Amino acid sequence: MNPYRHFIGEIETQLRAMQAAGELPEALDFSAITAEPPRDAAHGDIATNAAMVLAKAARKKPRDIAEALVARLKANPDVVEAAVAGPGFINLKIRDAFWRERLRDCLQAGLAYGDSRVGAGHKVNVEYVSANPTGPLHVAHARGAVVGDALANLLLKAGYDVTKEYYINDAGAQVDVLGRSTYLRYKEALGESIGDIPEGLYPGEYLKEVGAAIARRDGARWIDRPESDWLPQMRAFAIETLMAEIKADLATLGVDIDVYSSERALVQSGAVDRAFDELTRQGLIYQGRLEPPKGKKPDDWEDREQTLFRATQFGDEVDRPLKKSDGGWTYFANDIAYHHDKFRRGFADMIDIWGADHGGYVKRMKAAVSAITAGKGELDVKLCQLVRVMRNGELVRMSKRAGTFVTLRDLLDEVGPDVVRFTMLTRKNDAPFDFDLVKATEQSRDNPVWYVQYGHARSRSVMRQASAAGIAIDGLDGVSLDRLSDTGELGLIRLIAQWPRQVEAAAAAHEPHRIAFYLYDLAAAFHAHWNRGRDEPALRFVVEGDPEVSRARLALVQAVGFVIGSGLKVFGVTPVEEMR
Incomplete structure (x- = not known):
């Protein structure tokens, strides 16, 4: 049970009783009502x-509604105190026995505690990473x-039907550059001197391995052949x-x-044409000219008639081109088709995790x-x-193999996946982050x-x-919890x-970092209580000669774990x- 959602239900029941008694008008929207732990x-x-x-719609003073509601809530057997605060907020004190039963809920559910049906099986597509396949993943990836994986897991726990997706950007100019860079390394592997890597090609040494692999497979087959012959081969292999x-x-x-979705396959399937036809059918495509960007006009600015999407009709600053000067589709057109494809696959709700450079x-x-x-x-x-990778506050040198960045593999080799995952979630996704290896x-x-982690290890x-002291630790969900009164x-x-509330709230906000804050607070409270037991033997989890209180406290420890x-x-x- 989510106790806060439970009390929203109890509050709404009393509000409906007030409506029936003529104390409130019938047409009221309860959707904005919250019940949460007070800050103090x-x-x-x-x-x-x-x-x-409800005050504005009810045409009543908030405090008048609050006082009438408090009078009714006081009759609830789980409510010890109910009081109006400030202009009309209501604070409730709930009896200890109610909270002890929530502990039993946890003990009975185990690791499934917090699982929710709030998502009601609703389909959600979470697309993340989606790095260009032109080099190794780096720390920003x-x-x-x-963030994407934790958010997907969070939504699953909240009862959504989640699909995790990676969009492979394997069409367009960047993969042609990859193909040409690979060809250079292929020639190098066959003994040719390539000199400095030309500007515009990928300089990372990781492509040496790719070029060498093609050389082993094909020998000198592609030397002195036209680009139209070798580019598709180099590109596909890379x-x-x-x-x-x-x-x-x-x-x-x-x-x-x-799911791994390919941009190239999407384009070849005619998905972009289908999306274009749909926008045309809606009257959202037209031929027109765009004003140059404000400020200095770019050197490559071309004043020409273009095929434009009426993006301004949906809140964008300007209308957007869908075709390039050579008649090919723009990246934006491909991206529209990709999201149209997601929608056609049944995903009305889509979440994309992007790098800050796509702001x-x-x-x-949208x-x-x-x-x-x-x-x-x-x-x-x-x-x-x-993300900046630091060591004791000093910026870590860039990876030689990658050429320009610290790779994910470097990070994993140094600290391991668990540290990487948790540490990355200790800040909100849109906050800059320094990952200090020390x-x-x-x-x-x-x-x-x-x-x-120490909190979990301590509970275990x-x-x-x-158990070593001879105290039975099975069946703790059935013990009396009344002795838990400190x-x-x-x-x-x-x-x-x-x-359960944290799961539902973090899932609704699409903010998995909230879970890190909550876990830290729970671990801190557990460590603090354990330390109290060191100073006051009567508060220890195992009390010699009192198996009843020991088993109740062990139930609490197990629930923390x-x-x-x-x-x-x-x-x-x-x-x-x-x-260790």
Whole structure:
């Protein structure tokens, strides 16, 4: 049970009773009513804005509604106190026995605690990474991979039907550049001197391996042949090889993609033509001219009549070209077709995880999705800011193999996938992030990864010690929990009971980083209570000569372990049994 959602139901029941009694008008929208932990725990257990959000429509003062509602809520057997605060907020104090039963919910569900049906099986497509197959994944790709994967896992836990997707950008100029760069390395592998890598080609040494592989397979077959013969071969082989590396790196990171979609295959299938025809049918395509960008006119600016999409009709600043001067489709046209294809596959809700350099592309893509789906589709774009890899505050030197960046493989080899995944989620996706290799592995409460993992390991250690002392640790979901009455114990129980709400709220906001903050707070409360037991033997989890209180407290410890384990599962991080 999500106790906060439960009390929204209780509040709405009383509001409907007030409507039936003529105290409130019939036509009221309850959808904006919330019930959540108050910012100050001294104010109670649950705060609601019900009176505040209904006052205008009800044509009543918020405080008048609040006082009438409080009078009714006081009759609820789970409510100890109900009071109006400020202009009309309501604070509720809930009886301890109610919270203890939420602890039992956790014990009975185990790692499934927090699973929700709020998503109701609704289909969602989460597309992430989608790096150009022109080189190895770098640390910025790692952030997008982790954010996308954790968000997909979070939505699954909240009851959505989620598909994880990677869009392979294997069409267009960048893969032709890849093909030419590979050909250069192919000639090098056959003994030719290539000198400095020409400007505009990819300089990374990773392509030496690709060129050498083609040389081993084909010998000198492509030497002195026209580009039209060798380019498709070099391009296809390089894409296949680099995508295999990308998939291997993602697997090491713990990312399992459901669907890989190819841009080239999409174009060849006629999807872009279908999308264009649909926009034409809606009257959203026209021939026209665009004004040059404000400020300095680009050197390559061409004032010409173009095929334009009426993006401004959907909130974009300017209309957007769909065809290049040579008659080929623009990248934007291909992207419209790709999102149209997602919609045709049954995904009205789409989430894209992009790098920060695509920020200027968001509004036009949202406009396109709204247009191509006739307003039935929705696109949420999460931008991931850049990541700097540091060591004790000093910027880490760039990878020699990659040529210009630190690769994901470098990062994984240094700290491991669990540290990478959790650390990347300790900041909101749109906040710049410094990944310090030393801080990410240090053993202190300043390192959230270690601190949360230590919380799980400590819970497992307590259970092992209790078992070794001859205390039965099975069947804890059936023990009496009435002896859990200390403020620290009740505080932990209330935190545990917040887990279902955290899952639903983070899923609704598409913000998996919220889970990291919650897990840290839970671990901190658990460590603090454990430390109290060191100073006050009566508060220890195992009390000699009192098996009843010991088993109740072990139930609390087990629940802490379940919730941390459940949260780490969302993050794709393996909970540790003991710290080494």
